[in-house]
Amino acid sequence: MGGAPRTPPPAIAGPDTARARPESVAETAELLRGTSGTVVPVGAGTKTGWAAPPTSCDLLLRTGGLCRITEYLPGDLVVVAEAGVPLAALQECLADHGQMLALDPPEPDATLGGIVSANASGPRRLRYGTVRDLLIGVTVVLADGTVARAGGKVVKNVAGYDLGKLYTGAHGSLGVVVSTTWRLHPRQPARATVTVPVHDSAQAGRYAALLARSTLTPTAAELKWDAAAPGGELVVLFESTAASVRAQARDTVALLGAGRVADALPGWFGHRPEGDLVLRLAYEPFALPRVLDVLGALDGRPSGAPGPHGTFSACTGVAYAAVPAGTGLAELRAALTPYDGSAVVLAAAGPARGAAEHWGPTGDAFPLMTRVKDRFDPERRLSPGRLLGGL
Amino acid sequence: MSDTRIDLLAGRLRDRIGAAHVLTDPAQVRTYACDGLATVRVQPAVVVLAAGRDDVVAAVRLCAQAGVPFVARGSGTGLSGGAVPVADGVLVVLSRLRRVLSVDPDNARVEVEPGVVNLWVTREAAPHGQAYAPDPSSQQVCSIGGNVAENAGGAHCLKYGFTVNHVTGAEVVLPDGEVVHLGGTAPEHPGYDLLGAFVGSEGTLGVATRVTLRTVQAPETVRTLLLGYRTVEGAAGTVSDIIAAGIVPAAVEMMDALAIEAAEAAVRCGYPEGAAAVLVVELDGPAAEVAEQFEQVVRLATARAAFETRVARDAAERDLIWKGRKSAFAAVGRISPAYYVQDGVIPRTRLPEILTEIGRLADAAGIRVANVFHAGDGNLHPLILFDDTVPGAEAAAEDLGSAILDLCVDAGGSITGEHGVGVEKKAKMARQFTADDLDTMHRLRCAFDPAGLANPGKLFPTPRLCGERPGVRTADDPGRDPALGEVF
Numbered sequence: 001m002g003g004a005p006r007t008p009p010p011a012i013a014g015p016d017t018a019r020a021r022p023e024s025v026a027e028t029a030e031l032l033r034g035t036s037g038t039v040v041p042v043g044a045g046t047k048t049g050w051a052a053p054p055t056s057c058d059l060l061l062r063t064g065g066l067c068r069i070t071e072y073l074p075g076d077l078v079v080v081a082e083a084g085v086p087l088a089a090l091q092e093c094l095a096d097h098g099q100m101l102a103l104d105p106p107e108p109d110a111t112l113g114g115i116v117s118a119n120a121s122g123p124r125r126l127r128y129g130t131v132r133d134l135l136i137g138v139t140v141v142l143a144d145g146t147v148a149r150a151g152g153k154v155v156k157n158v159a160g161y162d163l164g165k166l167y168t169g170a171h172g173s174l175g176v177v178v179s180t181t182w183r184l185h186p187r188q189p190a191r192a193t194v195t196v197p198v199h200d201s202a203q204a205g206r207y208a209a210l211l212a213r214s215t216l217t218p219t220a221a222e223l224k225w226d227a228a229a230p231g232g233e234l235v236v237l238f239e240s241t242a243a244s245v246r247a248q249a250r251d252t253v254a255l256l257g258a259g260r261v262a263d264a265l266p267g268w269f270g271h272r273p274e275g276d277l278v279l280r281l282a283y284e285p286f287a288l289p290r291v292l293d294v295l296g297a298l299d300g301r302p303s304g305a306p307g308p309h310g311t312f313s314a315c316t317g318v319a320y321a322a323v324p325a326g327t328g329l330a331e332l333r334a335a336l337t338p339y340d341g342s343a344v345v346l347a348a349a350g351p352a353r354g355a356a357e358h359w360g361p362t363g364d365a366f367p368l369m370t371r372v373k374d375r376f377d378p379e380r381r382l383s384p385g386r387l388l389g390g391l
Numbered sequence: 392m393s394d395t396r397i398d399l400l401a402g403r404l405r406d407r408i409g410a411a412h413v414l415t416d417p418a419q420v421r422t423y424a425c426d427g428l429a430t431v432r433v434q435p436a437v438v439v440l441a442a443g444r445d446d447v448v449a450a451v452r453l454c455a456q457a458g459v460p461f462v463a464r465g466s467g468t469g470l471s472g473g474a475v476p477v478a479d480g481v482l483v484v485l486s487r488l489r490r491v492l493s494v495d496p497d498n499a500r501v502e503v504e505p506g507v508v509n510l511w512v513t514r515e516a517a518p519h520g521q522a523y524a525p526d527p528s529s530q531q532v533c534s535i536g537g538n539v540a541e542n543a544g545g546a547h548c549l550k551y552g553f554t555v556n557h558v559t560g561a562e563v564v565l566p567d568g569e570v571v572h573l574g575g576t577a578p579e580h581p582g583y584d585l586l587g588a589f590v591g592s593e594g595t596l597g598v599a600t601r602v603t604l605r606t607v608q609a610p611e612t613v614r615t616l617l618l619g620y621r622t623v624e625g626a627a628g629t630v631s632d633i634i635a636a637g638i639v640p641a642a643v644e645m646m647d648a649l650a651i652e653a654a655e656a657a658v659r660c661g662y663p664e665g666a667a668a669v670l671v672v673e674l675d676g677p678a679a680e681v682a683e684q685f686e687q688v689v690r691l692a693t694a695r696a697a698f699e700t701r702v703a704r705d706a707a708e709r710d711l712i713w714k715g716r717k718s719a720f721a722a723v724g725r726i727s728p729a730y731y732v733q734d735g736v737i738p739r740t741r742l743p744e745i746l747t748e749i750g751r752l753a754d755a756a757g758i759r760v761a762n763v764f765h766a767g768d769g770n771l772h773p774l775i776l777f778d779d780t781v782p783g784a785e786a787a788a789e790d791l792g793s794a795i796l797d798l799c800v801d802a803g804g805s806i807t808g809e810h811g812v813g814v815e816k817k818a819k820m821a822r823q824f825t826a827d828d829l830d831t832m833h834r835l836r837c838a839f840d841p842a843g844l845a846n847p848g849k850l851f852p853t854p855r856l857c858g859e860r861p862g863v864r865t866a867d868d869p870g871r872d873p874a875l876g877e878v879f
Contacts, residue, residue: 158812318578366582
C-alpha cells in the first residue's frame, strides 16, 4: 500500500535491560521465579507498537526459544505449539495435511504467542473469527512463576474459566503465554475473487450491506480506501470447492451489479496501511460508510502528505487506517462513539504515546480490569503500563 | 447463618422489590430446589422473582451488604446443577426479564434480557433471513442468561461455535451490585476480554441483565442425511473420513442401538431397523458447495458399509430426523425407570476405542448405557440407565459416570463439553486441572467476587477463600469478613 514509509516498531528495552531467551516452559517459570523486577515478553517483535510503551522493563523475555510444535492431531483438527513458533512455520507444517490455522495477520515472522497477546488477525476474520474463536487451550507462566493451563485439547470444552480469552490481547500483562492450542480448519481447494471499484462511502456501505444480508459465504471482503480521492476498491474473496467459488463469484457480480472475477489476490490484500499514525478501528459493522466519512473529515494533513487511507474488513466492523500525524485522537474517538467505536494506536512516529492516548477512554469495566490485573500480577511486574488505563 | 439475619434480608428485599415477588414460604420455595439435575435438591431461604435490572441490582446489593450468598436462575434446565440454590441464600429468578430489547439485522445483533428463551432469538431474527446459531436441545425452554452462564453449545456448534462466539456484549451486575458493561455491539473493545471470560463462568462472576447476541445469515441450502450402520465402528469411521476429506458439516450426530430403541419408542422417528448406530449429518451453505460435499459424504458412508442412506426431502422429513436425536434424552425414560445424563469430550479420532471401553465398563457394572453424541466434536452423552427403586443403583450409575469421565480426561478430553461443571462435576475438576491451574482460575473469581457470594460451591473442587495477597490494591473491594467466603 502506498503512503508514508513504514514506522519501525518502537524498542521496548532500555540500556539497562537484561535479556533472556528461555528454551522451555520450565526454564521460563524458573526465570520469573528468580527475578523481582519488571518483565516484558516479546515474540518476533513485529507488533511492539500495538500497546503503549512499558513504564519499566528490567528483563526483556524473548520467547523465540519456545519453538516446538508439541502435538499435532490432524484427525482431530487440533495442534499444540509453543509461543515462539512462527505462524508461518506452523502453517507450513499444517499444509502437509491440507489444514491451516485460520488466522492471517500479515506481519511476517509473527509468533503464536505474539499473535495471541496482541490479538492480531487478518481479512479471513470474516469467515473464521479471531484468536478468541480459534484458541482452545493456553499455558501461561504468571509473574510468580506459576505455570497454569486453561482450556484443553478438544474444541468443545466448558470445564473451568476460559482464561485464554483473558490473555488474548493482554500484551503479556497478566502472564507470559508459553504454549497455545488451536482449533484448525481444512484448507479449501479453490479460490475466486471479485473486485469492484468503489466511488464513495455510500456505495461502500451499500456493497457491504448487500454482502452481509446475502447467503454468500465469502472468506473475506476487504475494502481498500483512500479518503482523499475519495474512493477505492472492494475485493470479495471466496475459498471453497471449485464449483462453489465459481458460482458465488458469479452471484456476487449479479448482486452488486458490478465486479471483475479473478483468482488472484491484489498485492495490497491483507496488508495493514503504513504511515505516521496507524490505527485499528472497530465499530458496528453497518457503520462502515459513516466511519469512512469520519476519516474523510479529518484535517491536520500537511500539504503533500497522504490523506487518511486504510483497509476495511467489510461486514466485520474492523479496519486499519493510516491518518495524518496531527489527527486529534480524542475528536476521532468521539466521532466513533455513536457506533460503539474505538480507535487504538498501532504505530506512531515521534515521541512515545502514553496509555491514555494509545488506547482511548476506559469504560465502566475498568475498575474490574484493574482488579483482574491485581490478582494476576499483584506487584505489577508484567508488561507494566502497556494496557488500557496504564495497566 | 442466623434466621434473624435472613429474615432481616427478606424484609429489605420485600421493601425494595415488593412482597409478591419475594418468596420465603417453604411450600413456594420448594419449586426452585433443583434445576435439570434433579438428584441434587437444596431449598433456598429466599426466592426473588426479579422483574428487571433494577430488581437484580437491588437483590445482589442487599445480599452483598448482608454477606448472604445468591444464585441466579434462568429456566432451570441446566444439567450440572449450576442453578442449585444455597440453603441459607437467595435465589434470584430471571424468568420475568424476558424482553427482546432490539433487533438489528443490519448489524446482525439482537439484544435481549436474560430470561428470553433461546429459540425466541431465532424467531425474532428469522423474518430478516437470520438465525441465532447456538441450539442446545432444550432450546425451546432454556434461557439466554443460562446459555451465557454455561456457554451452551448444541448440535450445530461443530461449524458455528458456542455461545461465547455469538455474544458480543453484556451488562453484568457484579457480586457487589456494581453494574458494568462488557463488550458491546462493536467487536474488539480495548482492554481485557472480560466478556469472553464471563461467558461460561456458571454464575460465579455475576449476573447478566442484558445480552447482545450476534445472529448469522440463514444458509442458502440445508441438507440432512440419516445413515444407518451395522457397526458402531462403521459410523465412527465415517465421521473421521468426513473430517479427513476437509468437510466441516453443520452437524454430525450419532446414536447407538439402545438410544435408537428409546427414540423409536418415544417419538417414532423411523430410524432404520436393526442399526447398531445411526449418524445424522447436516450440511449447509451455498448450494454448489453443499451439493458437492453431500455427494462426497454419501460416497464415504457407502465405503464404510452404511446400509441405509436416507435424505430428508423437505423440512418435515428433516424435522423428523432431528426429532429422534433431539428427544433422545427424554426418550430414554421410555426404556428405563431412571437415567443419568453424562457429558464428556474426547478427541474425535478416539471414538471407537472409547465407546468399546464404555461398553466394557458398563458390562462390568451390569448397567445399560445408551450413547447419544455430537460425534463431530467428540462430545459424548452417555445415558446411564438405572432403576431408582433399587437401593444403591443410583450410586452405581454415578460411579460409572465418573469412570467414563476419567476415560475422557485420560484420552486428552474434557469432563464437560456443554453441560458445565456445576455441583455435579466440581470434584472432577481436580482430575482435569492441576492445583496451580485451579488457583489461577480462582484469581479471576476473586477479582470479580472477593467475598465469594455469587453461586458459591460450584465449579471449584474445594471451598476456597480469596484472602488478601501482598501488594493487592483493595480500594475497590468492599471490606468483608473473609470467613463469609465460599464456606456455604
